[in-house]
Amino acid sequence: MSLLHSRGQARIDCNLTPLIDLAFLLIIFFILVTRMSGDQSPPVALPAPTHPAMKPAGTQSRLTVNVEVDGSQTVVSLGARRFAAGERGHEELAIALARRIRSDPTLPVDIRADRTLPYSAIEPTLRSIAHAAATAGSGKITVRVCALERDEGTNE
């Protein structure tokens, strides 16, 4: 008869308390750092100025116009809605923007454009925004340019 059997069955207890503590800490961390605003901004390589002098974007509602590179073509989107490339897409963007501006003229229009795009690819979007503001009858709308806050990773 072995010693183990003489003492009865061995019980292995797993101490769950530190595990649960850690899990809760991680959950609290992720709740704090996750944005649940439903902001459907696609990831865009925004310009990163060397000595930035801009203001924080804030958490207020905004209309986001994204200008991205997709393969060889430039894609413009308003929030999650994408528009066809070319002049027709910019016309549709102006119509959609005008509708949104008419319903709430206080909403700022933010331009999120890829830093590598030439100005000629972004200028039609600026024109569409100006055209939308004029169509909506809004004398002055707030248009903002988005850039990255810090200059990490950029060459001075």
Place this chain on the structure above:
Amino acid sequence: MNRRRAAEGFSLQLAMTPMIDVVFLLLVFFVCTVRFERGEAVYQLDLPARGATADPLALQDPPVQVILTSTSISECSIELKAQGVSRRVDDFNALAITLEQLRRRVGSADGLFDSAHPILVVPSPSTPWQHAVEGFNAAVRAGYQNIGFAESRSS
């Protein structure tokens, strides 16, 4: 007698298993959905009225033009043009310093332009957006408030 025995044997136990299940589910959800990104900030843009919206009778100061000509992200030619001023600067830091020197401070006779004087960033069609925003940023750094992008000009 039976009831008392039953009551003595009763012990309250917290069922941990479902709680741990939920906790881990939440943990996996957050780990999968979290995105670590650098924060975004914004520049207020004074979008010039284009085409039919422009008021031809409006009296406006001729803007200071920041003319940018570039074909790649690594180099950019910067030229400053205004009434009586035409200067070429080496980089965006020098542009910010020059613009600041040209700005008239409150209570001082030095400087040519108010902080409300319009500044127009004029990039060539091939200028990368990065440089256009750098030019804009230099004007903001120099203390100007009325800054916009102009129609592009051919290099």
